[in-house]
Every structure is written in structure tokens, then in C-alpha cells.
Amino acid sequence: MNEPFDDDPAGADPLAARDALARTDAELARITEDLIDILIARGVIQFTDFPPAAQAKLLRRRATRATLSRRLQLLDDDGAVL
Missing domain, CATH: 1.20.5 (Single alpha-helices involved in coiled-coils or other helix-helix interfaces)
Structure with a gap:
């Protein structure tokens, strides 16, 4: 049960897993920012929401x-x- 998933880039190393999560967190934050900008530009949401x-x-x-x-x-x- 402790085996990593086949698509797990960090493998079994907990420090590598933490680093991989930190990298993807930063990438996801940028995607979220871009998505917010797109939704505001298209009038789906307001900044004041x-x-x-x-x-x-x-x-x-x-x-x-x-x-x-x-x-x-x-x-x-x-x-x-x-």
C-alpha cells in the first residue's frame, strides 16, 4: 500500500514528493491567477466578488x-x- 503511483514523479522519496508538490502548487497558483483574469475579462465574475x-x-x-x-x-x- 505504500508503493507510489505509476505516474508519481517523486517516487518513494518523501522529500522529493514534497518538492514536487511545492512545484505544482506554484504552477497551479499561476493557472488560477490566469483563470481569474479570464473570468473577469469575460464578465463571468467581478473583481469585487x-x-x-x-x-x-x-x-x-x-x-x-x-x-x-x-x-x-x-x-x-x-x-x-x-
Whole structure:
């Protein structure tokens, strides 16, 4: 019963399983953010439908992504500052 599933990338190593979960949690968080943006853009939900704490978290992540995007645009393909 303690055998890993055939499609389990972490195998039997508990630390590897924890790391795999952490990676997929981050990936799933990004998918969830994108899904929320799509649903808002299509008018399925309103941003204000979310509780204030969730709104604050979404706004903080959007601001962080925007800042990162601006900083990355300052670099050209060779990594030199434009």
C-alpha cells in the first residue's frame, strides 16, 4: 500500500514528493491567477466578488508581476541593460 503511483514523479522519496508538490502548487497558483483574469475579462465574475483579503493578494501579485516585467524589459537578449 505504500508503493507510489505509476505516474508519481517523486517516487518513494518523501522529500522529493514534497518538492514536487511545492512545484505544482506554484504552477497551479499561476493557472488560477490566469483563470481569474479570464473570468473577469469575460464578465463571468467581478473583481469585487472576491473577499477584500483575496483582492489584496491578487493586486499585490499583479503589481509584483508588472514590476518584474518592466525590469526584464530593461534587459536585451544579451543581458545588457538598454
